[in-house]
Amino acid sequence: MKAAVISFPGSNCDFDMLYALQDFGVDAQIVSAKQTALTDFDAIFLPGGFSYGDYLRTGAIARFSPIMSAVTQAANAGKLIVGICNGFQILTEAGLLPGQLLVNATPGFICDEVALSIANHETAYTNAYEMSESIVVPIAHGEGNYFADDDTLARLEANNQIVFRYVNNPNGSVHDIAGIMNERGNIFGMMPHPERAIDEVTGNIDGQNFFKSILSSILTNV
């Protein structure tokens, strides 16, 4: 499997994501947001950070980066698109995922480790987790308050598109949403950072199964 990690100006979790993928044996590389082609890749990761300084709105400016048409093409072609934190914000701004990430209900940046429940186990992102598992994953954001209108929410619920929920909602997200996917299941975004939870040395390995899930689903699809 070949994976691209998109580096936008201001991305700062791009290397964390690259190293995480490489730890799982993935042939991954950083691709600048100035590039325009992604045809060589099976999966595309939009990492966390402050693309364009988070100026105007998080993700608002990054979505107009040259690479984004290639991301859209890849999405339409059914390739896996994964947005973490700022990557999730960019995907919603680009309309690849519904809704928007607003300022936290109590305004201010929070860095913490929070419990998540897995709302849908049969996804490319969660299939390796145990059924009853609740996991703890780091968060680090000031705009993680997921909002969508009622129709959208009803659709997300009905189609099982909600992948992760917060156990104790830290930011005001509707329906405790921490991560969602599109209807087809190939575009996914979440605010928490599984790439920060893969190594025993840093004290948390609950993100490992996230990567294992992606690997196994890509391998079975190939």
Added chain:
Amino acid sequence: MYLAKIYVTYKPSILDPQGEVIKSALKRMDYIGVEQVSQGKYFEVKLTAKSIDAATAEVESFTDALLINQNTETYHFDLSLVADEVNA
């Protein structure tokens, strides 16, 4: 050159946490007459355009495309003709 003043606010149905925080701070500071606060964005954009109609179209286009998120925000704007100087 035209100057567009663009006022962006949340749609009424959206909870504005910043507005709420400011309101309670004002109350704590004894501004007891304050009933409601909302915080939005205010842009000043200078642009050249052939006519006021062209400028209007331009402002609407880029505000829809970039300056607001249509899920949650709405806007109005004023447009006026101004002298041609821009601060570097």
Added chain:
Amino acid sequence: MYLAKIYVTYKPSILDPQGEVIKSALKRMDYIGVEQVSQGKYFEVKLTAKSIDAATAEVESFTDALLINQNTETYHFDLSLVADEVNA
């Protein structure tokens, strides 16, 4: 009840990184007529007061005290009388 619309902008000499980033984004999106962009804040505050003068004094007082940073920002505002209803 009064409605104050308060427009906050940076003082001219203050660095406005947001405005610069938005301007270059608009240029990249081919809005080539755009010459200058600045982003400020826009507040709508509903308040009760005895008179328009009292309301004016109140708005100036809390804007200076809380809404702006006097080191870097400046503002102007409009005040109007509105019907008494507040959205919860």
Added chain:
Amino acid sequence: MTIVKNNELTPEQVRDSKVYRQWGLTESEYNLIVTELNRLPNFTETGIFSGMWSEHVSYKKSKPILRKFWSTNARVLQGPGEGAGILDIGDGQAVVFKAESHNHPSFVEPYEGAATGVGGILRDIFSMGAQPIAVLDSLRFGELDDAHTRHIVDGVIAGIAGYGNAIGIPTVGGEIGFDPVYSGNPLVNVMAVGLMDQAAMQVGQAKGIGNSIIYVGAKTGRDGINGASFASAEFSTEHASDRSAVQVGDPFLEKLVMDATLKAVNAHSDIIVGIQDMGAAGLLSSSSEMAAKAGMGITLDLNNVPQRETNMTPYELMLSESQERMLFVVKCGEEQAIIDLFQEADLDAVIIGEVTDNGRYILEFDHQVVADVPIDFLTHAPKQTLPMAEPKRLLSMSEVQYQPDVSNLKQTILSLLAQPTIASKAKLFRHFDSMVRSDTVIKPGGDASLVRVRGTKKALAMTTDVNARYLYLNPYVGAKMAVAEAARNIVATGALPIGITDGLNFGSPDNPEVYYELDQAVAGINAVAKQLDTPIISGNVSLYNETDGQAIYPTPMIGMVGLLENVRNATTIGFKNVGDKIYIIGETLDSFNGSEIQKMQTGSIDGQLFGFDDAAEMSSQRLVRTAISQQLLASAHDLSEGGLIVALLESSFLGQLSFNIKTALADKYLFSETQSRFIVSVPESQVVTFEQLAGQKATLLGQVTNTDEMMLTTATQQIILSRQETQKVYQESISWKLKA
């Protein structure tokens, strides 16, 4: 050569109006300049001397003392004098670190002051060619019952978060203290740590005739030029209120500058001659110091400086403290490679001058020479030796130690935990991204923080510390304790302390008592640093921290870095297993003058500071390090403010386990702040080995339990505390006070 531009004062007017005094030059300094130049300096020249000869840039008052710092051992690759100090950590790698203060800017404008403090210290690190890996802070505020203090706290915390989080360097640790002496003069010190291959080392030098000076990064505006010190009407039509002393940071831009700089260092080390960030006195000090260090001259064409505002004068361009700017010296003819690299990242990169061999600092503007002075003279402010006098308060202090009132032990413990200096700072530091880069092994909330060195088994421990109350009672011994405490924090993780950066925050050096405190503090730092083999390789001085003639406590922040050879040995403060034995290492004495409990119960601190036993300190530290390296300890925590009881509770809270403790000590000793102590927990299987190793140094206190009840039996009574309830006080007190 007497060019007069933009309605600037003529040289004669400068002389007659004595405007230089407003800019901080003394009469004798001005006269010295006249003598050296053999003519009257013009407006711009007078301005650049005032900038370069300010204490902030020249250290003319503190240097005689700073010279005394001990700063050499086998690890030191770069000591004081460059952007940051560098230590060898083996395998061809090096650690780079430095601290910086932004006290005054943070008082005026808390958010931007703190934010640009972070931006500035990071530039110091990456300008050496190092990748920043961590930020720490050291903060002092007034008491939280004051609304203005709360406003400053909010702004400073948000500013550190705003900059550090966005640029993507984790803020892994720090410390926060509260005392009324800081209410008009908060302290905001930040420290940054970087990692580099020794081969990539860069220094800020301008060597080689004809080499180019390249300006990169943000455009120059009037930021940081103090409007008040201008007779503005005389040289400009702008209103003073439009000018701003406030520097606004742009972490997004700095991220681009940082990444591009590191890329340039990696790809073009053969053509880069020197790199220097623009800090205090901006373009002026960076360019002149680079040339002076190389023994060269420099000529700059100021029209080429990228400008954000219109009609800037040479004085303004030179003195501006706009952020996110760097200077590169690049081999003549090779400039394009560097310019292209920066332009690829959408950054300005412009040749603004060249290196000369005439030893002169020459500025050109609009095709005219607006300054021409000898560089050596410009960069060497006349030293000042200042008188010292032992502070009067120290001469008449009571020798008797304060005796705490412990009649209601439980209540005393709860009140102590609620003191802002003791209570958990988590509600504040949770705004900092402490995990970005995914290398943070020990996060804020323990003793030192620990960051792994990716690709190796190693990790770097880091901490900031100082208890200024101790220094107020005894500057020499207090400074020794500051270094010792920093080292205990490092040692508690298992790491070996290897070096120090400092932030010397003091009052006015013109006051002989303050100058004495500064001298004694440096002597105290040296004394313990030598025993620990931790040279002082970088630092910062911030003087004149006074309001209304009331100086702050002498506050020399100690930033310390340690090296842990095997990250798997990392030890944290939290209890780990039910049944583990809890020991205290070190002796507990009558140590109450300057303590938290004295402050809490009397409202002030007073009396002669209790003693410090160097030998006991070294042997406690050695024991803990040895025990950790033999993997005998499940947890280790040093004792500091609040003493034994606070340390025990913190180990419980972090470990989510309780304790059952029996001690022969009388109640008051729970609060004693005797130095050189740790509490450790030892798994049953290691108890014999540990006791053999420790001998008399360790005393068994009890064991770790898993109920909610924390049981404490002293010489006179038994009390039981609910862990949940007690933890709530510890966890929430700061936010209760902030919301008040």
